Amino acid sequence: MNTCITSHKAWNRISRAGICQAIERWEELESLTMPTIGHPPYIMEGLANNCKNFKELKIMGSFDLLFASAVTTYLPKLKVLSLRCSKVTMGALQCVLNSLEHLEVLNISHCLLFEMATNGRRQVIHELDNKALERASRLREFHHCQSRQCVACQRMMLDEGILRWYRYEDWFWRRDEVRSLDLKDYGRLFGAQCEMLTSVD
Numbered sequence: 001m002n003t004c005i006t007s008h009k010a011w012n013r014i015s016r017a018g019i020c021q022a023i024e025r026w027e028e029l030e031s032l033t034m035p036t037i038g039h040p041p042y043i044m045e046g047l048a049n050n051c052k053n054f055k056e057l058k059i060m061g062s063f064d065l066l067f068a069s070a071v072t073t074y075l076p077k078l079k080v081l082s083l084r085c086s087k088v089t090m091g092a093l094q095c096v097l098n099s100l101e102h103l104e105v106l107n108i109s110h111c112l113l114f115e116m117a118t119n120g121r122r123q124v125i126h127e128l129d130n131k132a133l134e135r136a137s138r139l140r141e142f143h144h145c146q147s148r149q150c151v152a153c154q155r156m157m158l159d160e161g162i163l164r165w166y167r168y169e170d171w172f173w174r175r176d177e178v179r180s181l182d183l184k185d186y187g188r189l190f191g192a193q194c195e196m197l198t199s200v201d
């Protein structure tokens, strides 16, 4: 599996042209783990145009309808999607469930699901409706956790949907319920010392 994992810090320091150039060279790329970015369509378009075998995407942060539309438009054959520990709008989730016909594995464990009420306020969704559950039941694997007893869910509530990963154990962000996306020790490119030296926060 040809995999790329990018941290938020790294991503923010690369220019848009730099990312596009990199993607052009990743012809064999099959899997990408990335933080939420402001304008996702160009990344998805780059992946679609250059990485013919691309099949797995993991997003860390927030996932809205714009992001979901970019994924369904440019990567319609995506097989695995993990949104684990992300803030996800119900519109985005429905878009993914309804439009990604080749999707086999979806992970929305410990996500903060919400929709905008008519009064403009954010309404947290604590249970999936039957329509979403029915569509998800057709997937080979569907990982879903929303529980007050779960530590990851508790952290999501505490951080209001955008996890402050730096506050938690180093292994926490590398975990995934989807086996092929679980990094274990992979991705530990820098030691704590180096992280400190390169930190811009």
Ligand SMILES: [Zn+2]
Residues within 6 Å of the ligand: 109, 110, 145, 146, 147, 150, 151, 152, 153, 154
């Ligand atoms: Zn959970």
